[in-house]
Amino acid sequence: MKILITGGAGYVGSACLRHLVAEGHEVVAYDNLFEGHAKAVDGAKLVVGDIADTALLCRTLKEFGAEAVMHFAAFAAVGESVEDPEKYYSNNVHGSLSVLKAMREAGVRRMLFSSSCSTYGEAPSCPMNESAPADPQSPYARSKLIVEWMIRDFARGYGLGFTLLRYFNAAGAAPDGRFGEYHDPETHLIPIVLQVPLGQRDKLMVFGDDYDTEDGTCIRDYVHVDDLASAHRLAIDATTPETAEVFNVGTGTGCSVMEILKACEQVVGKSIAYEVTGRRAGDPPALVADPSKLRSQLGWEPRYTAIESTIETAWRWHHEHPEGYGPRSR
DSSP: OEEEEETTTSHHHHHHHHHHHHTTOEEEEEEOSSSOOGGGGTTSEEEEOOTTOHHHHHHHHHHHTOSEEEEOOOOOOHHHHHHOHHHHIIIIIIHHHHHHHHHHHHTOOEEEEEEEGGGGOSOSSSSBOTTSOOOOOSHHHHHHHHHHHHHHHHIIIIIOEEEEEEEOEEEOOOTTSSOOOOOSSOOSHHHHHHHTTTTSSSOEEEEOSOSSSSSSSOEEOEEEHHHHHHHHHHHHHHOOTTOEEEEEESOSOOEEHHHHHHHHHHHHTSOOOEEEEOOOTTOOSEEOBOOHHHHHHHOOOOSOOSHHHHHHHHHHHHHHOTTTTOSOOO
């Protein structure tokens, strides 16, 4: 299948791109390189452009002969979205509308959208399945839910097959250490913890230890980025112009912030300094997936089931590439 991947030079998008190439798909990465890295595309075709540029998107889809779009491009920092909601609605919502318009004009009728577990908010059940009520707690989460609604409306109005993947916390790196996670500034927990033993920060700041969890810190479901990639490949292979599906992607096991800290200490072999500070706006106490639907319908199984194994791959990448992909090439 010929697949265009928006945000294809980003952390999750590029992992999915490389997995799809290995499985025999033809891919084009479409990325403005604002947060993505050209080196992560690993030699696949890269079109540098913004998702708000509907004309360029449409031309790229037509020239490539795209049969499907995997849409990853989005800003994704919860705290920043609370401080600057306009940035998130403008890029995530308006940009996604541009993607849908380009697909409609180019006649592309298959879409996989990278949504988020944050759309559930403080869900009453944990682990949560796809029927859990939506209650997004941040502008980032609300922007993801709005895009889900837009996709459903385009599907009804214009004929579009879609799969929404609400995935939990992406983590880890390529097992061979060649590709991994790098943001500037970094916002994800595992790489932030690993920056302490690398000497890139003095200590980990723990945002709240008074949540209603066993040790008082937030609980999240960490799914290895390669397992995420395999889920995306299974989902896009199963998406037809008539599909309307939603799947959670996670391991089904949650780890608290303190459990992640201890696991990182075990992997790197040294203690890691931390300090507890106040809660961060928009953070639910616990988000853990029930991935049984994805397993039963698409046959997905995560390879990385122990958090230490995921952290080992992340540590290999960060230890060997402390500056990530190096200077950006735009």
